Amino acid sequence: MTPPLILTSDLEGVLIPEIWIAVAEKTGIAALRRTTRDVPDYDVLMRGRLAILREHGLTLADIQAVIATLDPLPGAAAFLEQVRDAMQVIIVSDTFYEFAAPLMRKLAMPTLFCHRLLTDDAGMIDGYALRLPDSKTRTVEALRQIGFRIAAVGDSYNDTGMLGAADHGILFCPPDNVIAEFPWFPVVRDHATLLERLLAIRG
Numbered sequence: 001m002t003p004p005l006i007l008t009s010d011l012e013g014v015l016i017p018e019i020w021i022a023v024a025e026k027t028g029i030a031a032l033r034r035t036t037r038d039v040p041d042y043d044v045l046m047r048g049r050l051a052i053l054r055e056h057g058l059t060l061a062d063i064q065a066v067i068a069t070l071d072p073l074p075g076a077a078a079f080l081e082q083v084r085d086a087m088q089v090i091i092v093s094d095t096f097y098e099f100a101a102p103l104m105r106k107l108a109m110p111t112l113f114c115h116r117l118l119t120d121d122a123g124m125i126d127g128y129a130l131r132l133p134d135s136k137t138r139t140v141e142a143l144r145q146i147g148f149r150i151a152a153v154g155d156s157y158n159d160t161g162m163l164g165a166a167d168h169g170i171l172f173c174p175p176d177n178v179i180a181e182f183p184w185f186p187v188v189r190d191h192a193t194l195l196e197r198l199l200a201i202r203g
Helices: 019-027 042-056 060-067 076-086 097-106 135-145 157-165 176-181 191-202
Strands: 005-009 088-096 111-119 125-129 149-154 168-172
Touching (some): 019 060, 042 125, 076 191, 088 135, 097 111, 111 135, 149 157
Parallel strands (some): 005 088, 149 168
Antiparallel strands (some): 111 125
16 A cells, blocks of 8 residues: 655745745845855854844844735645645744744644744844754654655755655755756746646655
């Protein structure tokens, strides 16, 4: 019997806009536009972001105010509703629960595995706690170990380990640099095509 299929999907860039880019546009701080599409090392990226926030006196509440204005990407909510009718879905993200909560409500509360932020008494973000190192890849490996097939979808450097560990890895609207470095992953550029591919994989 064919094992059941689970979709593990990245969040930002697949279902919602890039949160840090939205913060950069709101604050005018261009350095915050850098994402995992640009910087492969997540810890280097996050430490740089936190230093910038402290330099400019931006608190967690300031960032949450920007996030409250965001909506899912066009077509993402409908895609998620349709794909959840066909298979189980787990959102596996390097974002933080403190950021993602408002957008999860707009996506009908899918299961989300991500990280936690640490704040000081003034509400400044002074660190973060990973759920576990390389959590996307390890989530897929654990699910496969207990007998599931996995289709994984992401758009950035930090998704490629997850895509490689899955039975089927798919890049969704990735930048050219990621396509060039990981040419073995198929690329899709809209949610309708992604749904078609996933339904074909499910069989």
